[in-house]
Amino acid sequence: MAAVRSGDTAPELVVRSMLHKAGFRFRLHRNDLPGKPDILLPKHRTAILVHGCFWHQHPGCKYADRPTTHEEYWHRKLNRNIERDKKTRRELEAEGWKVIVVWECETRNSELLRERLLKTLRESVKDEVTNDKTR
Numbered sequence: 001m002a003a004v005r006s007g008d009t010a011p012e013l014v015v016r017s018m019l020h021k022a023g024f025r026f027r028l029h030r031n032d033l034p035g036k037p038d039i040l041l042p043k044h045r046t047a048i049l050v051h052g053c054f055w056h057q058h059p060g061c062k063y064a065d066r067p068t069t070h071e072e073y074w075h076r077k078l079n080r081n082i083e084r085d086k087k088t089r090r091e092l093e094a095e096g097w098k099v100i101v102v103w104e105c106e107t108r109n110s111e112l113l114r115e116r117l118l119k120t121l122r123e124s125v126k127d128e129v130t131n132d133k134t135r
Contacts, residue, residue: 015039
């Protein structure tokens with residue numbers, strides 16, 4: 001498990017490259033925020049969490065199968081990850097951040113992922129403009 005990377009993973013690099021090409025500027029792994037989010041778009045108050053399907057147990061994903069050996073160990077470990085993810089999301093949202101979760105398997109179809117991210121971020125920009133007008 002020492003070989004498991006926590007940052008600069010291949011899925012994370014795909015998302016960062018996509019955002020950069022679309023003209024978004026971002027910050028990485030701010031450790032003063034809950035969960036140390038993978039990617040932050042401060043201008044849009046958006047945190048992007050890039051989750052590995054296995055480690056974060058993507059529901060219904062073929063890459064999220066639990067090991068059949070040492071089941072008790074893996075059950076505890078993976079369930080702790082799931083609970084930590086929920087807590088991180090709650091805390092970020094409580095601090096006013098919009099949270100987007102990108103799953104590792106989604107990075108395999110870059111066009112669909114790009115459409116989803118850009119749509120979500122455009123909606124965020126519209127919300128910001130609407131909120132500014134009502135102030």
